[in-house]
Amino acid sequence: IEILSLFFLLTLVLVGAQDEECSVIEIEYEELIKSESSESLLAKIGEAYGSDGLGILAVTGIPREIESHRVELLGLGRKLALLPASSLEKYERPEHNYVVGWSRGREKFRGVEDVAKGSWYANGLYAEPAQNESDTLKAKYPASTAEPLWPTSDELGADLESSFRQLGSSLYQVSRHVLRHCDAWLANARSLLPWHLKLRIHLATLFQKKRKLFSLEHITHELSRLHVARLLHYFPDAPLNTDGGDWCGWHNDNSVLTALVPAVFINDSTGLAIKKPPPGSGLYVQPRAPNAQPIHVLPPSVSPYLLFQIGEAAQILSGGLLRATPHAVMRGDDPQNTVSRDTFALFVEPHWDFPLAPPPGVPLTRVYGNKKNDNQNLIPPLRSRLTKVPVDFAQFLADSVTEYYKP
Numbered sequence: 001i002e003i004l005s006l007f008f009l010l011t012l013v014l015v016g017a018q019d020e021e022c023s024v025i026e027i028e029y030e031e032l033i034k035s036e037s038s039e040s041l042l043a044k045i046g047e048a049y050g051s052d053g054l055g056i057l058a059v060t061g062i063p064r065e066i067e068s069h070r071v072e073l074l075g076l077g078r079k080l081a082l083l084p085a086s087s088l089e090k091y092e093r094p095e096h097n098y099v100v101g102w103s104r105g106r107e108k109f110r111g112v113e114d115v116a117k118g119s120w121y122a123n124g125l126y127a128e129p130a131q132n133e134s135d136t137l138k139a140k141y142p143a144s145t146a147e148p149l150w151p152t153s154d155e156l157g158a159d160l161e162s163s164f165r166q167l168g169s170s171l172y173q174v175s176r177h178v179l180r181h182c183d184a185w186l187a188n189a190r191s192l193l194p195w196h197l198k199l200r201i202h203l204a205t206l207f208q209k210k211r212k213l214f215s216l217e218h219i220t221h222e223l224s225r226l227h228v229a230r231l232l233h234y235f236p237d238a239p240l241n242t243d244g245g246d247w248c249g250w251h252n253d254n255s256v257l258t259a260l261v262p263a264v265f266i267n268d269s270t271g272l273a274i275k276k277p278p279p280g281s282g283l284y285v286q287p288r289a290p291n292a293q294p295i296h297v298l299p300p301s302v303s304p305y306l307l308f309q310i311g312e313a314a315q316i317l318s319g320g321l322l323r324a325t326p327h328a329v330m331r332g333d334d335p336q337n338t339v340s341r342d343t344f345a346l347f348v349e350p351h352w353d354f355p356l357a358p359p360p361g362v363p364l365t366r367v368y369g370n371k372k373n374d375n376q377n378l379i380p381p382l383r384s385r386l387t388k389v390p391v392d393f394a395q396f397l398a399d400s401v402t403e404y405y406k407p
Contacts, residue, residue: 281332
């Protein structure tokens with residue numbers, strides 16, 4: 001595997017000009033927020049998130065206030081990452097394995113310390129996400145229920161906590177529309193399942209309460225307060241990793257849906273933003289077809305926009321109809337190591353103790369998909385992290401982290 005991974009990396013870095021490129025599927029914001037799901041919109045949902053999709057779509061023409069929130073927060077994220085190490089240490093939470101507050105070089109990815117990026121972790125919506133939860137749940141999942149110590153406005157020139165949650169809330173609101181249309185697409189897709197699966201699902205969803213347990217919108221926006229967000233600064237001098245992802249290694253998101261803002265690229269030698277990132281820089285996706293080459297996902301040609309990536313929780317809850325896709329972030333052609341990158345992600349997730357499982361009657365083999373398409377040389381296969389159901393979502397999340405951090 002190490003030899004294959006190294007060969008894969010050299011292919012990306014040395015002959016990056018030959019990488020396949022693909023424009024992301026786009027949906028206009030005004031069409032997205034309509035109450036009805038048009039045939040054309042549902043077709044785009046299926047094209048983006050279905051069995052042959054890249055697992056990502058863009059929402060274009062978003063409200064300008066979201067764009068202004070993005071610019072403000074990413075600027076603060078850069079200021080935060082460039083604070084002296086002695087200042088950042090007080091914002092680390094080692095008792096929570098460095099996934100609350102500030103983290104750089106503390107986490108390990110495939111056994112290697114991750115120094116390529118600095119991260120600020122917190123709930124994207126709530127200062128006290130578990131305020132109504134039992135002490136037992138808080139003790140079981142301390143990292144995802146804890147609140148960081150926030151930097152002061154004197155340090156960064158503005159209120160990081162307010163900016164962080166303002167953008168998180170905006171992304172969360174848009175994600176609801178995306179998931180509402182995913183639910184509509186799933187209703188159509190289930191009509192094409194084998195008759196015995198349709199019958200079992202129908203019998204399990206005769207009552208409205210049961211039916212809602214299969215609604216991604218209901219699970220994430222009515223039942224859950226677990227929506228972790230991550231503010232990221234990618235450093236220009238990131239060392240090359242042997243897994244091919246020098247800024248962010250190959251992985252699947254564990255969320256139902258991940259909302260992403262367009263990254264800001266800065267020339268660190270001048271401190272100025274650059275409109276066009278280095279060639280080959282940005283998000284890469286690994287298609288599921290055997291022997292398929294990684295694809296460089298090109299952003300929409302129009303701004304402002306948001307990106308929404310489907311996660312493994314959606315894959316499980318949909319019985320494999322929606323499919324998460326391995327992805328990584330590449331630094332690209334930056335021989336002088338002068339370009340840094342800032343971005344923000346909101347992970348729209350089920351509640352901590354939500355019972356993660358496919359619909360009744362749908363076997364786990366349908367969730368896993370074809371074993372030949374597991375991308376075992378890139379990520380720990382889902383079949384090794386989800387061995388029985390139901391499982392609490394937070395436990396699935398913890399099990400996945402353990403697998404990813406193995407040497």
